[in-house]
Amino acid sequence: MNITQEDIRSRIEINSISGNEIEVNMGPHHPSTHGVIRFILHLDGEIVVRATPDVGYLHRSIEKIAEKLPYSAFMPYTDRVDYVAPVNCNVGYALAVETMGNLEVPERATWLRMLGMELTRIASHLLGVGALTVDLGAYTPFVHALREREYIFDLMEILTGTRMNNNYVRLGGVCQNVNDDFFEKLSKYLDHFVLFLDEFERLIGLNKIFIERLKGIGVVKAEEAIHFSLSGPNLRGSGVQIDLRKTDNYCFYDQLAFDVVVGKGKFGVVGDSYDRYDVRIEEMKQSEKLLRQILSKIKEGEIQAKIPKKLILPEGELYHRTEAPRGELGFHIISDGKSLTPYRVKIRTGSFTAMTTLSDKLKGMMVADVIAYFASLDVVAPEVDR
Amino acid sequence: MKYSIDICEKLVQLVSPVSAEIIQRESKMPIVKISAQEVRKVIQIAVSNPGLKFNFLNNISGTHLTEISEEGDIKSRGFALLYVLSRSDDFSSVVIGVDLPDLNPSVDSIDDIFGSANWFEREIYDLLGVVFNNSCDLRRIMLPDDWVGHPLRKDFQEKSSYNGIPTTREDELAAVRVDNL
Amino acid sequence: MNQLAYMIILAVIYLGVIVVTAGVLTVVERRIAGRMQSRIGPNRVGPQGAVQWIADALKALQKEDIIPDQVHPFLFKIAPYLVFMGVFLTLVPIPFGAYAFMEDLDVGIYYVLATASFVVIGFMIGGWASNNKWSLLGGMRSAAQMISYEIPTALAIVVIILMAGSLNLNKIVQAQGALPHEWYIFRNPFAFIAFFIFFISALAEGNRVPFDIPEAESELVSGYNTEYSGIRFLLFFLAEWANLVVIGALVTVLFFGGGNLGFEYLVQLPLPGRDPMKIEILGFLWFCFKTSIFVFIIIWLRWTLPRVRIDQLMDICWKYMVPIGFFIVMGTVLWVYFVPDNSQVDFITRIVMTAISTWILIYFVYRVYRNLKITKAKIHLNPFL
């Protein structure tokens, strides 16, 4: 049988391997670190003896800027917290401020927000899955995934006005309305999308080499996932059935029927890299079902509630969390009840905690597995450094 | 949201010898306030006690507490930490707040209880300057190692240049403005 | 003396032809890759991008040829030439119609195997000499990969030698007939497996996906050729695409009866001091057609499959290819001994093997059509955009 990662690690523990290691810098300009993240790897041949991630290259101090801007002016910055899923971050921030200042949001605005969120979730998962395939060497599925993402960007252009960084949500509603031919275009696209997903599965998902490269790599068992507080697809990939859309049911998610997808260990162990990939594919199917239900439930109506120009939130603090494509996106807002700007905004992101597992999990892996495991976590640099 | 006042009450009873009082009762997020020394003990109880079993660490966030002194400048009066824990089955959460003194604030680290706590603590140490005792690996996470000062403090004065690199951009719009022509 | 002059002229012509084909192949690959990824590929420089490769070559030529310091000067410079020489030499004995242009070597196949190992030395030297940890890793990987894949290649070639009875590539081609059932691939089931073994290990020799681990972009940045730039990088680049032609040519000659049309349309070129150079025009075209099919298959594989990990690569070689290789050599020995050539049983097996292969081909075309139908895509056949 081939050597498993465990007995390589045991040999590293009794440091029979270490001694003639070479120290290699993987990053910050490395083709497969999804942004600017650096790993200092100590390699013994192909096997990683010690890995220390080094982040902070994309630190824009969003939280310090938040203390200087009024609540509504901070919205474009939440686009940039996770630039692959901008609408989800917008809604996360808006919901946090609205629950704190108990501003109510008209019904159609919430439906439009959920529409934007689920569309961006599909686009973000497409990029996550596509980047995983290109890191394993298959270039064509990556281009097909990006092609589908372009179709979604065309829809987002109609819905919000821009392709990315759309700054679509306002406190108390959304910034622009949308007419009916957008809904026809959306449902026509969803019919095409289901066919594409099935073809993507047949092209790469069931490919033997792809499965061999991901099966049993970077296994994160359920308690480990909770111990390292992974969230989102990474947590569900390890078999833990937690989806904030179900547990916290913000917006109108309780009116929609969808199931929480959990890693089943289809080709290897529950919690390995293939499971995380599989959970993302299934989640795209769920989002597609959600979008169809939203299309059927959305009605005409107001899209922006009246909120005071000079919004001052009551004194106190609140930690509000929503389900972003990369896990739990939490906004912890503290307001001193007097000034127009928040006293402190702390943003908790899914990729930040996914990075905590790396220094422990990378030990004993081969270099090619480091890339596969890191891509399966779908970590994006802006979310880690904010 | 999944905060409820009776979870906080239950936590306060189970931690009874330790003095814990609940603030912000009627708001959407009641906080269990404890003193800095008992952080480790309270969290240990919250995680291990069969009645609670909050074994998922959502977030640790730090804040710099200040007040406006008489002559109007900012005077810092301490730091506040906020631990958000939730149960891994129904994801209901409890929030534990800690107030720290102003001079060299320090609290016990909980990175052996939670794997992800280390990175949260490193970020708070890096950006706020709160020291976590006997932490497994406390060093700056975002900023370069030779950076002086902690940016997220309210009284942080940004220097004009860092190793010769100017930190401010000259305002292009001013050059074209009519007033100064 | 004039024989040497002729040799040099012939070599220069050969070099020109190979460099041009390798160049054109880069454009063809990018167009095919484009269409497979539902985009267009280069079609602006020259009619349908035909002159793109000259533009690339000129760009690479005028790029500064950086030699980083603390680099072993001599080895760093020599590595690309070794690699290109390794690829270029293998083309000497290959019969580009029914007869070899350059030299009709009696030890044709062993000569090809021998020169293929120059490429290994070139990669290792290139990787080690460029004083960069990533390229060192790339060099080590290429050494392990190419040396271990020469054994399955040799085993597959032994099967052909058993059937043909001679090492000379000309004789191998003439021993096969023009019609599909006379080709060696359908001669017996073991040769059919030998084709797959040979094709997969030739892919590994040529560093093509799924075995392009030495210059795996996503892991080792760019493997052994990280530090190279300008003309030196161009040589590595050309060697890889010339290798495509070599693999295609070898497969058609050994398994698909390259250039053998059953009749001969011979042109004799008198050469002083040696027997005249025989050029078979129609056979040459038939050979080029078959080689281009295999070159297309190699390109097509590259844009479909992910990369294999280094230890899986070794598993495939030592646990799957070599045992099966020994099995098919044993099988062919028994087959050739018990089943004399063009006897009744032999004829039936050939027909059955051809029938099975055509059925597989038809089923494949059906799968392609089915996929088009499922995704409700609009058919668009005009390749020129």
Next chain:
Amino acid sequence: MITYFKNIWDTAATVFEGMAITLSYMFQKPITVQYPDRLKEPVPHTLPAGYRGRLALDAELCTACALCQKACPIDVIDMKGMRTEGKKGLTLIYFNIYHGKCMYCNLCVEACPAEDEESHQTALYFKKDFEGVGLKSSDLIEQFIPQEQAKALFKEATDFAEKRAKEKKQAESAPKPDSSLKPEGGA
């Protein structure tokens, strides 16, 4: 032993299927468009209604209320409105937008109150120009009131301001004689 042959069969079958899919793409029309010259229709026609292309100002409509300047989080808009002779309300002296810094967040367009009646387009609006390119970095600063006109307006406005300041000073320095007159006038 079974898994040995099963692996071989799986690899062969999945590679077979994958190649069938990629070959099927060879027979489909590529979706990329040859951008600058071989287009079916010019790009601005394909852009939707609310497309945020490039900021532009309709100078006549603008009432110089500086709401857009306050709304912009990163001070991209630099404008000034002052009182001038014989015109109620503020006149626009200069209006510069630094396109290099603009992040197309649409907060300024929403803050702008001046709206054209029939076209429902605000004074400050997004054009359908999606390229947003400039040759020089100074191109990126667009001045909607030309420099000379802005200077003239500025001088005129400052003179008017001094004139009014002088009048007001006279009004305060000699208030008594005027107030005696005013009661008769006021009755």
